[in-house]
Amino acid sequence: MRWWCRWAGPVVRLGAGLILAVHGWRKILLRPATYVDAFAKMGFESPMRLFYFLILVEFVGGLAVAVGFFTRFFAAAAAIEMAYIMFALYLPNGFSWTARGYEFVLLWGLVFVAIWLRGGGPYSVDRLLKRQL
Numbered sequence: 001m002r003w004w005c006r007w008a009g010p011v012v013r014l015g016a017g018l019i020l021a022v023h024g025w026r027k028i029l030l031r032p033a034t035y036v037d038a039f040a041k042m043g044f045e046s047p048m049r050l051f052y053f054l055i056l057v058e059f060v061g062g063l064a065v066a067v068g069f070f071t072r073f074f075a076a077a078a079a080i081e082m083a084y085i086m087f088a089l090y091l092p093n094g095f096s097w098t099a100r101g102y103e104f105v106l107l108w109g110l111v112f113v114a115i116w117l118r119g120g121g122p123y124s125v126d127r128l129l130k131r132q133l
Contacts, residue, residue, distance in 0.1 A: 009121040010068070016111050017066030020078055024059025027051065057081055065115060068124020072132060075116035082109030 039047035120126035
């Protein structure tokens with residue numbers, strides 16, 4: 001195996017984790033009111049809980065995936081979030097993301113499934129701690 005191939009996993013993990021963290025950071029910056037009303041209109045019984053849960057999964061989880069800390073746990077949580085978004089919100093719109101379809105969340109969901117299956121890999125905090133969760 002070429003030396004640079006060892007960096008494929010960490011590069012994907014870092015990119016996916018940081019992109020997810022940006023979505024969580026946006027929720028932190030815009031404060032709950034922006035999202036809680038929308039979540040309530042979607043029918044969620046506890047929109048405030050959902051808001052904080054999504055910050056945990058997206059911001060904290062995104063940073064954790066990026067550095068490879070509790071990688072499998074947070075990648076699984078992100079994959080489940082993407083699956084929910086795909087089936088509950090975007091599936092009726094069809095495939096294409098240009099029509100608010102599920103293409104984009106399917107892609108990211110599969111990326112997080114791959115990270116979930118692989119784990120943190122050799123260049124991760126999980127490996128330093130000798131634990132894979």
